[in-house]
Amino acid sequence: MKKILILTLCFLMCFITLTPTAFAKCSHKNTKWETLQEATCTKAGxxxxxxxxxxxxxxxxxxxKKNHTLKRYIKKATCTSNGLNWERCSRCKYTRVLNKIPAxxxxxxxxxxxxxxxxxxMTIKTCERCGKKETTTxxxxxxxxxxxxxxxxxxASGVRNYRTxxxxxxxxxxNSRYKF
Ligand SMILES: [Zn+2]
Ligand SMILES: [Zn+2]
Ligand SMILES: [Zn+2]
Ligand SMILES: [Zn+2]
Known part of the structure; x- marks a missing residue:
């Protein structure tokens, strides 16, 4: 019985003295980066x-932050509607108008x-571009x-005439009937 107690105590002593040094000894040799928050076009991660x-x-x-990846688009002007030069980010769909093209x-x-x-x-005006017609009389x-x-x-019943x-x-x- 005494023997077991001594052994247990010995074990505990060893554990207490070894434990802190075992943890303190980690030299953090192997490391890895872990992303906590992804960077977006407008915010840092x-x-x-x-x-x-x-x-x-x-x-x-x-x-x-990544900055926008902008691609340029053109909407052509028509007879009656304005055109547009604009850009859109392929990542976040941010858009901005560069300039308007008048109708x-x-x-x-x-x-x-x-x-x-x-x-x-009658005067008929026809648009050569869009086909719109305006008629005035x-x-x-x-x-x-x-x-x-x-x-x-x-x-027997009458006479048939025409004029041009x-x-x-x-x-x-x-057609006219005879009058008697
Ligand atoms: Zn470590
Ligand atoms: Zn973007
Ligand atoms: Zn037109
Ligand atoms: Zn006529």
Missing amino acids: KRVKLCTKCGKSLKTERIK KGHAFGVTHYGASCTAPE KGKPIGHKWGKWQLVSVN CVRCGLKQYK
Whole structure:
């Protein structure tokens, strides 16, 4: 019994005296960096140097922010809407406008039509770029200019006649009954 007690005491003594020196002796030879916070385009990150053996953190360090990776884009101007030169970061989707391109306005070609029998005087403007049409009219149709009535046929019930517009060539027919 006494022997066991002595052995136990001896063991404990050894343990107490050895333990602190065993831990203090780690020379932190093997280390690794561990990221605590990833760096983004606009914010710095943080990393820590750890001893792989005892886990002690030996040093913390900032990770530089990355800066935007900007790619340039162009939205072309049309007749009625502004264009844009802009950039976008492929990492964080940050965008910024470099400059605006003013709308071009329509490039109208103008065709003029004089008044006809059935249509008023007309100006049609057509944009060569986008096809937009603007029509303006002036006055009224001038109406048909009829020639004399011509005979088509005669039969038991009456007479059939026609006349022609000398301007547009339209033909108009009429039937008339005999009057007795
Ligand atoms: Zn260590
Ligand atoms: Zn970015
Ligand atoms: Zn246009
Ligand atoms: Zn006519």
